[in-house]
Structure formats: C-alpha cells, structure tokens
Amino acid sequence: MPDVEHFDVAVIGGGSGLSAAYHAHQAGKRVALIEARSHALGGTCVNRGCIPSKALIQSAEVMKTIREAEAFGLTLDQSSVRVHFDRIMQRMREQRADNAAGAKQWVDEALTPFYSHARFIDDKLLETDDGQRITADKFFIASGARPAVPPIDGLEEVGYWTNEDVLELTTQPRRLVILGGGYIGAELGHFFATLGTEVTIVDSGRTLLSEDHEVSELFTQEFGRKVWLCMDSRAERAVREGAGKGLEITQGENGETTTVLADELLIAAGRKPNSDALDLDKTGVELDDKGWIRIDEALRTSHPDIYAYGDIIGQAMFKHTSSYEGELAYRNSQGSNEAVSYRANPHAVFSDPQVGAVGLTEHECQQQGLRYRVAKKAYADVAKGKIVGAPPGFAKLLMEEGSERILGFHMIGPQAADLVHEVAVAMNAGDASAALIRNTIHIHPTLSELVRGVFDELG
Numbered sequence: 001m002p003d004v005e006h007f008d009v010a011v012i013g014g015g016s017g018l019s020a021a022y023h024a025h026q027a028g029k030r031v032a033l034i035e036a037r038s039h040a041l042g043g044t045c046v047n048r049g050c051i052p053s054k055a056l057i058q059s060a061e062v063m064k065t066i067r068e069a070e071a072f073g074l075t076l077d078q079s080s081v082r083v084h085f086d087r088i089m090q091r092m093r094e095q096r097a098d099n100a101a102g103a104k105q106w107v108d109e110a111l112t113p114f115y116s117h118a119r120f121i122d123d124k125l126l127e128t129d130d131g132q133r134i135t136a137d138k139f140f141i142a143s144g145a146r147p148a149v150p151p152i153d154g155l156e157e158v159g160y161w162t163n164e165d166v167l168e169l170t171t172q173p174r175r176l177v178i179l180g181g182g183y184i185g186a187e188l189g190h191f192f193a194t195l196g197t198e199v200t201i202v203d204s205g206r207t208l209l210s211e212d213h214e215v216s217e218l219f220t221q222e223f224g225r226k227v228w229l230c231m232d233s234r235a236e237r238a239v240r241e242g243a244g245k246g247l248e249i250t251q252g253e254n255g256e257t258t259t260v261l262a263d264e265l266l267i268a269a270g271r272k273p274n275s276d277a278l279d280l281d282k283t284g285v286e287l288d289d290k291g292w293i294r295i296d297e298a299l300r301t302s303h304p305d306i307y308a309y310g311d312i313i314g315q316a317m318f319k320h321t322s323s324y325e326g327e328l329a330y331r332n333s334q335g336s337n338e339a340v341s342y343r344a345n346p347h348a349v350f351s352d353p354q355v356g357a358v359g360l361t362e363h364e365c366q367q368q369g370l371r372y373r374v375a376k377k378a379y380a381d382v383a384k385g386k387i388v389g390a391p392p393g394f395a396k397l398l399m400e401e402g403s404e405r406i407l408g409f410h411m412i413g414p415q416a417a418d419l420v421h422e423v424a425v426a427m428n429a430g431d432a433s434a435a436l437i438r439n440t441i442h443i444h445p446t447l448s449e450l451v452r453g454v455f456d457e458l459g
C-alpha cells in the first residue's frame, strides 16, 4: 500500500485553485496542489481562455485601427496590409507559455505539487494516477470545466474545433462557421472576421450574448455588419461537402432548412463540468443534474471539509470571480462565515463593440419586482466620445426608485470593460448609492464622463 502524505490543505486544480492555495500558503499552511497538466499551470485562463484569446484579439484591435485610419485623416494603402497569421499565433503562444511558466515557478517554490490526475478513493483521501495518496484537513475542488459539444448528428464524423484547437492553428481559415454566439463566439468571431475570415455564427437565440436586452440588440446589429448571422437557428446535422464542412440548420419554429458551409466548424456552445472523473460519490459531495458541484453560500460542498469554487460550481464563470471565490472559500474553511456575493461582480465581452457590465439587467429587475429608473447616454453625447469618432454605443444605468441604490450598469462601446469598474466600486461601497458617482469629479475630456453623465441624468 502506498504511503499517505498529510497536508493542512489540498487543492485540486492549478487554475484558480492557486487562489485558495496562495491564501493558505500566506497563512503558513502546508499545501498540496494537484494538477493533471504540469505544462499548463494557470488552467483555462492562462492556457486556453482569457490570456491567449485576448492576445489574439489585440492583433484584431490593431487591424481595426488600421482599417479606420482614414476617418482620422490618415491615408494608408489598405491593400498593402498583410496578416501574418503564424506570427500572430506565435506571439499568443509566447505570452501563454510565459504566464504558465511564471505560475509553475511559484507553485514549485511555495507549494507541494503533484502533477497527476487525482480522484477520491475515500472520504478525505485522494489518489493520483501515479499512485500517490494525499489526505488533508481541508480540501478545495477547483477542477474547472471543458467545452460542451451538443449532440448533433454527424458532428464527430465531420470533425470540429473547440476554442482549444483554435490556439494551435498555423494557417488562417478562409471561411469559418461558429456554433454559438455567446462569449467565445463573439470574441473569437471578432478575431477571425477582423483579420479577414468569412465568419458565420449560428445561434438558437434571437440576439447574441446574454446581456441586458438593449446591449444584446445593439451588439447583434453591429456585429452583424462583419459576420453572417443565423439567429433563432437549430443545428440539425453536421455535413461535409467537398473540402468544406458545415451545418444543416432550421431557422424559427417551422422554418426552412438551409446549409451553412465553410472550411472549418468551431463549437462554442457553453461548458461542461470536470466533476465526472473525481469519484465524488466516495465523499458525499453532491452534484446537480448537470454535474456542477452543489455548494452553500460559504462555498462549502455537502461535505463539511470540502469546498468548491470556480467553473466547477457553474455560477459566474470568470477568472476574476473564481479568484475572489478562492480567497473567500479559504477564509470560510478557517472559521469565517462569509456569504459569496455576485451583486457587484463585473464582466466584459472583448469583442467589437466591447461590452462591460455589472449588476442586474433590466429584465432581472423586472423579474425581482424591483421599482427602478433607467437612464441611457450615448458615446456621441460626451466630448471624448465625439473625439474617438462617435461610435455606436451607450451607457445604461438601472437605479432603484426611492433608495437611489445602483442595481445595474451596462456599457457597449470602446473601453467598456475598463469603464465599468468605478460602478462596481460604488456598488460595493456602503449603501451602493448612485450619488457616489454623481458627486465624483471626472476628468475632462475622458470617456469616464459618459459614466458620470448617465448618473447625472437621474440626479
């Protein structure tokens, strides 16, 4: 029988798992970190998600600036612009490797790493594939999620990419069909389309993105200028025609069936939890019917010494959110009792236009029976908005009637992801009063005047 090594804390997953591990290490605990992929510390965000996708999108943003130069009095020979796809991909891979190496260095120095796949073989007893056994006082499961592939006839035979395969490309596809117009479809669609790939997005919804309805509507309208959109569409089967591949789709309830063809097919239709290979039945940790780990407000599972956070709990699947959850879960494991709160949890879609938001959408305000007031202001309404070219886009504020509490804030347009933060800070401060922003002097001329301006509307 292999020896069992005991730790204060054991963390499964070297992505946001590093958050709980970091706080445990800072507190002087002996920490075991179990990660199946030794070359990919930092998990999805560093290796398959945030970092590589944003590195690619940066190249698209530069291309957009070149394409729009004329409007700012700069004439460029557009036909001389060359896309070196291989260099763009190489740059992304270097950034990814650099980040992963930095994370690995810290793990190797600060923690006790086990680079192997782990599963529970008993209550509070883990075994790795290479035969090591680990017990701990407290466990943290941060084993994440992977691409969900819908059961579409013929898909496996025809072949497809996920966001992970895209990162290994060396040549640019001429035409691409993307199934799914959520975060990944909007972001990678922006990357490919801006660099000249003919992109078609197929989605079952009526608009792209699950944002406040006015943001989703404007996004769909603007994004539809550079990609083909097949909305309200059901994928019936995957097909191959000559060298091309694509989807047979039906639009609407009784709509016609058509085929959308391209060189390649990218599936971006949501995520699936990595709970299936952990043998959680040995621990009593409960899953919901889709396999996400059930947790309470303290991020504790149904086992008192096992916590779970990050994508594996299926809530707000963002890097910054899982880092926050990791710190909270660690504190709760040490006697604190703080409830997780997503009230002021911001998010962004790094597409074109860009989206940034925090708090409730207008539909959520209605569903919760809240009495609210709405204000909206366009980029073109502020000086800096005009200076940057008066792009389509706006800021939208939802404020509670009477209390003046900020309920939600939504932006679509340049720098929306950065601009939304001051509202998140205000929502975290005291009574989350809209007056906090209204009474703050903002620099002129900046796009932050759009944020202040929309608060002024309800002053």
Ligand SMILES: Cc1cc2nc3c(=O)[nH]c(=O)nc-3n(C[C@H](O)[C@H](O)[C@H](O)COP(=O)(O)OP(=O)(O)OC[C@H]3O[C@@H](n4cnc5c(N)ncnc54)[C@H](O)[C@@H]3O)c2cc1C
Pocket: 012, 013, 014, 015, 016, 017, 034, 035, 036, 037, 040, 042, 043, 044, 045, 046, 048, 049, 050, 051, 053, 054, 116, 117, 118, 119, 142, 143, 144, 145, 163, 184, 274, 277, 278, 309, 310, 311, 312, 316, 317, 318, 319, 320, 321, 322, 350
């Ligand atoms: C294309 C894409 C772009 C994204 N862009 C953004 C963005 O811009 N901003 C943002 O905030 N979020 C973004 N996200 C979401 C973000 O990446 C995730 O929410 C976050 O990385 C989740 O972290 P996690 O630790 O829960 O899971 P992961 O990072 O997936 O970590 C789980 C780790 O556990 C390991 N593991 C799993 N099972 C076991 C086991 N049994 N034994 C040992 N190891 C195991 C895996 O190898 C993995 O390394 C993006 C996601 C994708 C897919």
Ligand SMILES: NC(=O)c1ccc[n+]([C@@H]2O[C@H](COP(=O)([O-])OP(=O)(O)OC[C@H]3O[C@@H](n4cnc5c(N)ncnc54)[C@H](O)[C@@H]3O)[C@@H](O)[C@H]2O)c1
Pocket: 150, 179, 180, 181, 182, 183, 184, 185, 187, 202, 203, 204, 205, 209, 233, 234, 235, 268, 269, 270, 271, 316, 317, 318, 347, 348, 349, 350
């Ligand atoms: N900027 C960011 O923070 C960022 C970026 C990328 C990914 N992510 C995270 O990764 C997660 C996964 O992203 P995603 O884009 O795969 O999922 P998503 O949930 O954002 O979007 C999936 C889309 O696919 C559509 N869809 C699903 N099945 C379909 C089917 N059979 N036919 C037609 N349409 C279908 C849905 O209607 C939806 O619009 C996100 O939820 C997000 O948490 C975050």
